[in-house]
Amino acid sequence: MLQGAIPMFMICPFHRMILCLLTRTGVPLVAILIFSASSVFAFQSFEEFSRSKNHKYNVDVVLFTNPETAKPGEGFDLYLDIKLSRGWHLYALEPQGRDKTLATQIQFNENVFQPEGRWLEPKPVIILDGALNRVVKVHENAVRFSRRLSVPDHLKSGAYPISGAIEFRACDNKICSLPRKVGFKAQFRVLAGHEAF
Numbered sequence: 001m002l003q004g005a006i007p008m009f010m011i012c013p014f015h016r017m018i019l020c021l022l023t024r025t026g027v028p029l030v031a032i033l034i035f036s037a038s039s040v041f042a043f044q045s046f047e048e049f050s051r052s053k054n055h056k057y058n059v060d061v062v063l064f065t066n067p068e069t070a071k072p073g074e075g076f077d078l079y080l081d082i083k084l085s086r087g088w089h090l091y092a093l094e095p096q097g098r099d100k101t102l103a104t105q106i107q108f109n110e111n112v113f114q115p116e117g118r119w120l121e122p123k124p125v126i127i128l129d130g131a132l133n134r135v136v137k138v139h140e141n142a143v144r145f146s147r148r149l150s151v152p153d154h155l156k157s158g159a160y161p162i163s164g165a166i167e168f169r170a171c172d173n174k175i176c177s178l179p180r181k182v183g184f185k186a187q188f189r190v191l192a193g194h195e196a197f
Helices: 011-022 029-042 045-052
Strands: 059-066 075-084 089-091 103-108 114-120 125-129 134-141 142-150 158-168 179-191
Touching: 011 045, 011 134, 059 179, 075 158, 134 142
Parallel strands: none
Antiparallel strands: 059 075, 075 142, 089 134, 103 158, 114 142, 125 134, 158 179
16 A cells, blocks of 8 residues: 555545546546545544544533513523634634535524524634635634524513524534534523513
């Protein structure tokens, strides 16, 4: 085996087939190995990625509101804090060109509160992503997303759940995971008109 060559078992069946076809037609072996290496290591399934020992990747998702309580007819801000391991990033909420799968997405489960506007994000950083070999908009290490919600006028006092999920890809400029979905959940307390905060 050539020095630096990739063992055949590490090459997916599709690329093995291409490798066999190209070697039969006389395409130089060095070019094939470079092609295969870039294809094999750029993306992994999340399960493969999680079992891999060559990464140190964690994500923390925290949901909180400001204020912590409100009365019917009032509004509050919902914040979603995402913290990644140092050196990792996730993509911005806005689409990245024609590839819609790169954008981070946040979904609500059905709840009693009414969303106002859209999710807001801080200004993304523009980088050359080595895993994708293209310029993209990302949030590095940590980011806070926010959205305004309002309490319906008819809602009775009590604690109500807010839940949903954020779907994203995490990358470190060498490899990217496939999209990962992480749920979030919180309780928000609605006060009766006569209750004080």
